[in-house]
Amino acid sequence: MPFELTILGSSSALPTSDRYPTAQVLNILGRFFLIDCGEGTQIQLRRQKIGFSRIKHIFISHLHGDHYFGLIGLISTLNLLGLKTDIHIYSPSELKNLIQPQLDFIKGEMKINLIFHPLNFKKQQKIYEDKRVEVFSFPVKHSISTCGFLFKEIKKQPNIKKESIQTYNIPIAKIKEIKAGDDFVTEEGKIILNKDLTTPAPQPRSYAFCTDTAYHESIVNIVKGVDLLYHEATFLEELSDFAKKTKHSTAIDAANIAKLAKVKKLIIGHFSARFNDISLFEKEARTVFENTVAAEEGRTYRINKK
């Protein structure tokens, strides 16, 4: 059962010849969540052979163009493909107004149904939930209102061992209670402990996305212990003053958040176009947090079942 992140774009605002602006796809158990949608996202989706029809939920962190200018093209393509489906967009409320004239222009041909969900920039909020996955938004610290996103599997109930059912003659009516944690009392009055009846479900996996943001310690508690953290690292340490001024992070900033939050693995991205050698970002971050990698476009990062 997959839990995997594919990077479509890892550049910052100015275009480079070999990196796209921010976009990524998170596949949790077959749900494809698109996170940010910079210009060229649909081309990158094609290259990664990710079917457009799988995308039903799009999360837009903030309204700087490098995080949403690819959205209208993607919507237009979903429409040209004749998909009749709901598409949920979780974004700053102004996004709808920004693209409304373009949506109106193609209104006569619109087959997909866009549902906008405005983000809350004051506090953490659950914005999506189904039986297996939940998603939270939380405010980060940038020059305009910006949210990070936290994606979590919901912990399944434990499985009952088949042989226990036979051995202790457990009636079907009791199974729900045992899954919920109850012990079982046999006809002879013997108590069988829950732990001997069940095998624990896998530990839920989690991913957090934080870009664009300055170094902001209130992120730490929210992303505590996640398996994978994507945190922006627009600048190297030599430009830390400029990072502060523009409300971006350095590689060291990202690594400090990862270290304080005790995450399992850190991916850094949103590299400024002025730097050609991305390995320097990795090098700096690893002085603080060893398990860091620089985002590579087209690469998929898997979190295995635990």
Place this chain on the structure above:
Amino acid sequence: MPFELTILGSSSALPTSDRYPTAQVLNILGRFFLIDCGEGTQIQLRRQKIGFSRIKHIFISHLHGDHYFGLIGLISTLNLLGLKTDIHIYSPSELKNLIQPQLDFIKGEMKINLIFHPLNFKKQQKIYEDKRVEVFSFPVKHSISTCGFLFKEIKKQPNIKKESIQTYNIPIAKIKEIKAGDDFVTEEGKIILNKDLTTPAPQPRSYAFCTDTAYHESIVNIVKGVDLLYHEATFLEELSDFAKKTKHSTAIDAANIAKLAKVKKLIIGHFSARFNDISLFEKEARTVFENTVAAEEGRTYRINKK
């Protein structure tokens, strides 16, 4: 003195993994004209190492997204680069309204000055002129209002041969008249024919851009004899009925226009994503018009001085 066309995108509406939507740059004597601006244009400009600051004139043929969705990203980048310059946009008048909310959103930071020039879809019109170049728009036949564009060098006056000035003792006051075509009468009353005094200026070069359009013979007179014609060829002949229905052209249609207009060379493009083997377009077109090439992204087509 260059007259050269660089193809940035040659795909039609649906994205492919290896072709971008329509965009091209025409460099005439150092003036860089951007023609259409599909999603990803700014990335392609970077790849071709075409300086963003050279682009002052942008021509948008029509308002299907694959011809203009890259514009807001390009404007945003020109702005982030801090360029304080006029940018002229020649487009359907509605374009301004379509991107206005996005422009308003970055208004506080806007340094470039956008000047919109609405196109005329009723008749051919001169839309740009300087001492050396003129540009015309002309209506073509598509499902929404669409213009083609014709770019022409203006014919220079002939040069006077240096040795003539000495041999016949031509006063400076006479040079203007001779350049304009006059003969010269020497002090002895001998008439020297203009053709013996001058070397003719190079023949002016020309380029025409026609996409998106159905087969439309009224284009022929407008593009008559151009050195280079770019004409859309969305479909192969097997889909000619569908081409008519969607108001697009086949490769054969494009070749017929080129043949009737006696152009020197034809580039076909705007290929539908359903065809993988682009050489088939070339093959079909060449049965009608031999000097046809299929557009190749990143390739520059030069017209030499004549």
